[in-house]
Amino acid sequence: MDYPHPWITLDSSGNPDLSHAYSTGIGAWDKIAIQYGYSQFSSGTNEHEALDAILSKAQADDLYFISDQDSRPPGGAHPYSHLWDSGPDPAAELDRILQVRNAALTQFGENAIPMGRPWSEIEDALVPLYLMHRYQTEAAAKEVGGLNYRYALRGDGQMVTEIVSPANQQKALYELLKTISPSTLTLSESLLKILPPRPPGYPRTLESFAGHTGLTFDPDAATESATEITLGLLFNPQRASRLAEYHARDAQYPSLQEVIEATISVTWKAPTAHAMQAKTQRITRSEVTEHLLALAANNAASVDARTIARAEVLSLRSWIGTVSAASSEDKALNTTTLARIDLFLKDPEKFVPAPPPPVPPGQPIGDDQY
Numbered sequence: 001m002d003y004p005h006p007w008i009t010l011d012s013s014g015n016p017d018l019s020h021a022y023s024t025g026i027g028a029w030d031k032i033a034i035q036y037g038y039s040q041f042s043s044g045t046n047e048h049e050a051l052d053a054i055l056s057k058a059q060a061d062d063l064y065f066i067s068d069q070d071s072r073p074p075g076g077a078h079p080y081s082h083l084w085d086s087g088p089d090p091a092a093e094l095d096r097i098l099q100v101r102n103a104a105l106t107q108f109g110e111n112a113i114p115m116g117r118p119w120s121e122i123e124d125a126l127v128p129l130y131l132m133h134r135y136q137t138e139a140a141a142k143e144v145g146g147l148n149y150r151y152a153l154r155g156d157g158q159m160v161t162e163i164v165s166p167a168n169q170q171k172a173l174y175e176l177l178k179t180i181s182p183s184t185l186t187l188s189e190s191l192l193k194i195l196p197p198r199p200p201g202y203p204r205t206l207e208s209f210a211g212h213t214g215l216t217f218d219p220d221a222a223t224e225s226a227t228e229i230t231l232g233l234l235f236n237p238q239r240a241s242r243l244a245e246y247h248a249r250d251a252q253y254p255s256l257q258e259v260i261e262a263t264i265s266v267t268w269k270a271p272t273a274h275a276m277q278a279k280t281q282r283i284t285r286s287e288v289t290e291h292l293l294a295l296a297a298n299n300a301a302s303v304d305a306r307t308i309a310r311a312e313v314l315s316l317r318s319w320i321g322t323v324s325a326a327s328s329e330d331k332a333l334n335t336t337t338l339a340r341i342d343l344f345l346k347d348p349e350k351f352v353p354a355p356p357p358p359v360p361p362g363q364p365i366g367d368d369q370y
Helices: 028-038 047-060 090-107 119-130 134-141 166-178 219-234 237-249 256-266 275-296 303-320 328-346
Strands: 147-149 161-163
Touching (some): 028 047, 090 119, 090 134, 134 219, 166 219, 219 256, 237 256, 256 275, 256 303, 275 303, 303 328
Antiparallel strands (some): 147 161
């Protein structure tokens, strides 16, 4: 079930271009479904064979069906079945979308709202732009610990299952980790200055960022929401369990340990950032810790996934105990993190993970019944 994201490009001047946002006409799979469902065959035709021929032609053209049920779950495994993704290569498209997002955020300003509207409405325009990469992030995440498969029948000649190649998994992980970098998530001072509190009659809605600062816009909440999207997918217990399984089956596939350590490397072990980016960095470090602890405590994950996560918790604790904090805020985070880890280690079975930060709703079609 593919619902393509609006196709946004950058023109020769580096400006976002929406002139080809939507294609016209029906898609290739729609044509196959109509042909299969409504074809009228001449008298004497073996209808079963004729219908099979339609599907065989679709298979030869690399067109196949994967259900909504398989596409929606955050722990989904299929690397090519998503909602609102674009492009044939999920990771490469995530990189492209991040470039478009950066260009759009650089130019974002008062033209985002009509003349005469409250300045506060600019926040409503910011939310979908700031989270513009969320659907492609989900697509790329499904390559990590991903399994390509078909609803094959015995004797139909289709591929049955195929683990996503190590190279594609590594490429996807590299792009995913870009989405939680301080440079990606930190809003500029010039933008923050034009985000005022809301006047009476214009309250925040379900689609707004939550916040910790009362009536004022809270950039931390935006960072938390975006970070939650990526880490919620990457540290999903089903994905973690598959990573452990596939690596055990064949060591060429990335391990769960490798994924966790790569995430810690670009957050906790990255060079200390400055100013607002340092604040963003502390948020991502805190969120990584919480997701790692949640995975280590999650009995829905496999034994291997839980034990690997717990080993990485111990490793992180040991590392934090050896580093010098660059600021009082960093020192406070380090101290709090060590206390949080010690609480987990005291009794992992009774540990209660912190609730994830709220994220504005995103699935554009259907519901979350799966």
